[in-house]
Amino acid sequence: MTTTALKGQTVAPNLMGFTLPVTAAFGAFFGLLAGQATGAGALLGIIVGAAAGAIIAYVLVTMLPYKTGRLTAIAAIGVLGLLIGGMIGLIVGVLSGAALGWCAYWVHTGRYRASMPPYATAGQVLWHNTFKFICGAILFFLIAPIVTIIPLSFNAENFFTFTPEMLSLDPAGFSLKHYRDFFTNDDWLRPLKNSVIIAPFATIISVSLGTLAAIGLSQSHVPFRRAIMAILISPMIVPLIISATGMFFFYSQMGLFMENTFGMSKSLSGYIKVILAHAALGIPFVIITVTATLVGFDHSLTRAAANMGATPTVTFFRVQMPLILPGVISGALFAFITSFDEVVVVLFVGAAAQKTLPWQMFTGLREQISPTILAVATILVIVSILLLTTVELLRRRSERLRGLSPT
Amino acid sequence: MTDTSNSGPVLAADGRPLKASLNRALRRQKLRAMLLIAPLLIFIMITFVVPIGQMLFRSVENQIVSDVLPRTTQMLVEWDASSGDAPDNTVFAALTKDLMVAVEKKQHTRLGSRLNYETTGVSSLFRKSGRKVDDMGEGYTDQFVALDPTWADPVFWADLMEAPSAADALPQTTDAYNAFASTIISEDEKDPRAEQPWHTVYLSLHQDLTADPAADVSGLPAEVAAAQAVAGGFASEDLAASYIKIDKDWGTVETWQTIQTYSPKFTNGYFLNAVDMQKSPDGAEWRPEDQQIYLTLFVRTMIMSMTITISCILLGYPVAWLLANLPMRQANLLMILVLLPFWTSLLVRTSAWKVLLQQQGVINDIVVWLGLVADDNRLALINNATGTIIAMTHILLPFMILPLYSVMKTIPPAYLRAAKSLGATNWTAFWRVYFPQSVPGIGAGSILVFILSIGYYITPEIVGGTKGVFISNRIAYHISSSLNWGLAAALGAILLAVVLLLYWAYDRIVGIDNVKLGG
Numbered sequence: 001m002t003t004t005a006l007k008g009q010t011v012a013p014n015l016m017g018f019t020l021p022v023t024a025a026f027g028a029f030f031g032l033l034a035g036q037a038t039g040a041g042a043l044l045g046i047i048v049g050a051a052a053g054a055i056i057a058y059v060l061v062t063m064l065p066y067k068t069g070r071l072t073a074i075a076a077i078g079v080l081g082l083l084i085g086g087m088i089g090l091i092v093g094v095l096s097g098a099a100l101g102w103c104a105y106w107v108h109t110g111r112y113r114a115s116m117p118p119y120a121t122a123g124q125v126l127w128h129n130t131f132k133f134i135c136g137a138i139l140f141f142l143i144a145p146i147v148t149i150i151p152l153s154f155n156a157e158n159f160f161t162f163t164p165e166m167l168s169l170d171p172a173g174f175s176l177k178h179y180r181d182f183f184t185n186d187d188w189l190r191p192l193k194n195s196v197i198i199a200p201f202a203t204i205i206s207v208s209l210g211t212l213a214a215i216g217l218s219q220s221h222v223p224f225r226r227a228i229m230a231i232l233i234s235p236m237i238v239p240l241i242i243s244a245t246g247m248f249f250f251y252s253q254m255g256l257f258m259e260n261t262f263g264m265s266k267s268l269s270g271y272i273k274v275i276l277a278h279a280a281l282g283i284p285f286v287i288i289t290v291t292a293t294l295v296g297f298d299h300s301l302t303r304a305a306a307n308m309g310a311t312p313t314v315t316f317f318r319v320q321m322p323l324i325l326p327g328v329i330s331g332a333l334f335a336f337i338t339s340f341d342e343v344v345v346v347l348f349v350g351a352a353a354q355k356t357l358p359w360q361m362f363t364g365l366r367e368q369i370s371p372t373i374l375a376v377a378t379i380l381v382i383v384s385i386l387l388l389t390t391v392e393l394l395r396r397r398s399e400r401l402r403g404l405s406p407t
Numbered sequence: 408m409t410d411t412s413n414s415g416p417v418l419a420a421d422g423r424p425l426k427a428s429l430n431r432a433l434r435r436q437k438l439r440a441m442l443l444i445a446p447l448l449i450f451i452m453i454t455f456v457v458p459i460g461q462m463l464f465r466s467v468e469n470q471i472v473s474d475v476l477p478r479t480t481q482m483l484v485e486w487d488a489s490s491g492d493a494p495d496n497t498v499f500a501a502l503t504k505d506l507m508v509a510v511e512k513k514q515h516t517r518l519g520s521r522l523n524y525e526t527t528g529v530s531s532l533f534r535k536s537g538r539k540v541d542d543m544g545e546g547y548t549d550q551f552v553a554l555d556p557t558w559a560d561p562v563f564w565a566d567l568m569e570a571p572s573a574a575d576a577l578p579q580t581t582d583a584y585n586a587f588a589s590t591i592i593s594e595d596e597k598d599p600r601a602e603q604p605w606h607t608v609y610l611s612l613h614q615d616l617t618a619d620p621a622a623d624v625s626g627l628p629a630e631v632a633a634a635q636a637v638a639g640g641f642a643s644e645d646l647a648a649s650y651i652k653i654d655k656d657w658g659t660v661e662t663w664q665t666i667q668t669y670s671p672k673f674t675n676g677y678f679l680n681a682v683d684m685q686k687s688p689d690g691a692e693w694r695p696e697d698q699q700i701y702l703t704l705f706v707r708t709m710i711m712s713m714t715i716t717i718s719c720i721l722l723g724y725p726v727a728w729l730l731a732n733l734p735m736r737q738a739n740l741l742m743i744l745v746l747l748p749f750w751t752s753l754l755v756r757t758s759a760w761k762v763l764l765q766q767q768g769v770i771n772d773i774v775v776w777l778g779l780v781a782d783d784n785r786l787a788l789i790n791n792a793t794g795t796i797i798a799m800t801h802i803l804l805p806f807m808i809l810p811l812y813s814v815m816k817t818i819p820p821a822y823l824r825a826a827k828s829l830g831a832t833n834w835t836a837f838w839r840v841y842f843p844q845s846v847p848g849i850g851a852g853s854i855l856v857f858i859l860s861i862g863y864y865i866t867p868e869i870v871g872g873t874k875g876v877f878i879s880n881r882i883a884y885h886i887s888s889s890l891n892w893g894l895a896a897a898l899g900a901i902l903l904a905v906v907l908l909l910y911w912a913y914d915r916i917v918g919i920d921n922v923k924l925g926g
Contacts, residue, residue, distance in 0.1 A: 139741065142745060159767075239863075242459070242862065242882075246459040249461055377759065
């Protein structure tokens, strides 16, 4: 008999001795919060919550099937919340009803120990579930700040917190005015334009030079390979503030040189400076992703192509490039996001004419904090979700192409 | 066997020796690889390595003092600060000559601010003196002109200075006149033949004539010999007194000591300043207690980075363990929760924390709503070290989870089961079997997080207030506000040294080729 077969073969626990107390404790916790929040007092909250938990557990597990039971719990606690706290109460009630109902079934059907072997002691099961809870809390910590700002960006007021109207889901509490501000205000549109100009050019430079160098580095006999690699990766390791300090001195002289020797306008030389600086910062990402793709590259393919009469150029574009393309594209995305997100270097190297979106956000956060920042942030979160999806799809495609295990 | 030994070395198809042929192929391969790498290497060298090198150079460079005050610094070599007296009139004369040129070239204020980093008050000293310096030495001019009005004639001066023996007979005068001539040509675009020389030229002439009353001036116009005869009887001007009248700091040993100490072309002054020390006649010494800030900041940067790293280990380890041990499908789903913050703009995450942590922000609102704290006693979560630590732990957590995950992925789960079946308790099995194997992941993640956090600027600047800022914020301040670039470069150089040390450690532990992005 294997362990997997053993899993799930659990006996329904004792109703009075286990399910009721656990759900009641769970309910008491919600009651404590509700009691504190409504000002009814912690003790009253705990008693009411525990009673509600116990009643729900009893009714649900003895009388109702799973789906009906969950809905009943949600409805009952939701109505209770509505009576006590209005609209906010309804939301909180529905959520705690869902949680209590889930808890009752989860405990009573024995699913809480489904992933544990049946010989696990009570202590081990408790630790296992506590551990999962801790992990859930950490993941919540990771994602909650990003998620919270999305509804806040629809705030009708210039506040940075949820207004009572928003909490009661009153349509008057929501508006698109911060988005309207972003798309009409020149203070935001010009930085957006600059970001859209600078990032692609920086990406093109880092990707073209980076891919060639990565191909060179992946050959079998490269003198000083480690030293070269260390130099090429250094822009990623050296703290941005140091890179920015160094570039500040050097690029101001370079800007003067370009203006005096080639007669460039101040704005053009400013863009060139920022693009070159961002390209340098993006290169390590291209090198890392492309060399990682080339690790699995079968060099006999290029030899075969050469054998059949293809010139090195044709071999590169028709054989090697299609195979390493996923790596190149994800490197390009990394380089793009590096430039698009970068603020320290552009702050030091650029002039006001090259103000980028992150720079404007930075000034906005430091000086006149305006809720438009939240609208911008929400848009950027959506952009990063798109980028994340693309990179993930490319990674899977690359693994498939290289014959690694599909995931 | 005998065949090959008879026919010499093995030959390739084209008749060359195989060894040479292979060597040639290898050389060509190396060359091709280098040609592919070269463009990028050159690009990085120019756009990144050279700027960093220039910054390092700037942290020791100190040419401005000897460039602006060449004569003074030379005279000061012999001055002994321990005598307790300010230098004599000859040094003040040299200072006058230097300042005259510097004021015309508008360099004296820059020099003033440079020396002000070392001794406060020098900046205003130079600015005030710069306004009055063109009156210094006027007494000599008047006396020479009274002796013979020809001395006021610019053409006479120009001809006198062109005389072949002038440089030998009147060395200081020639030097002062040349400085005068070249400065008014370059700065005012005037003709020296049309301008009466500065008072400093007459001052130098007096110095030359009195220094050696018997000097041979026979090759020069008769006016020189006439002046030489009476110059010793001229009323001498007390330059030192005039300067001290402008600002009494000129009479103090400290001012002169500062100029003397910082006259070499290279200095370790910025580095000493960066560790709260200063130069003094007896070598390096600590700055006064109330001026010591950088060591505190370095220590704070280190402690806070360590706190952030430890928080990241504590939070990252369980999540990485869960991700590595869940079935692939669920793990990939949860991985999104880790990767999304990783891909989200740094500014977005920082603004999220600024919004959440405010006094009137979401977290405080929830805590107050739950009645955990009173409304008038809201938690101070932002503009202090707490804010920086919370926000940066959140921002850097993915950099801990990803390396940990890739290491934990390679630990076979059977080891843990084997340990348990041999009788280990859960804790022993974890601590003696699993944990040691995950240490490389902790090492890699910690160094990565630590390196990233000691150089952070944006997040501490926004959520750190004054108590939660790092050394990088001070560097940015010196670059953009105080303009003490040398000190900024020195602070940056120290930080760079720390990071490179850690980078070297990272390379030894993980290998720089093994950096993975996005799982």
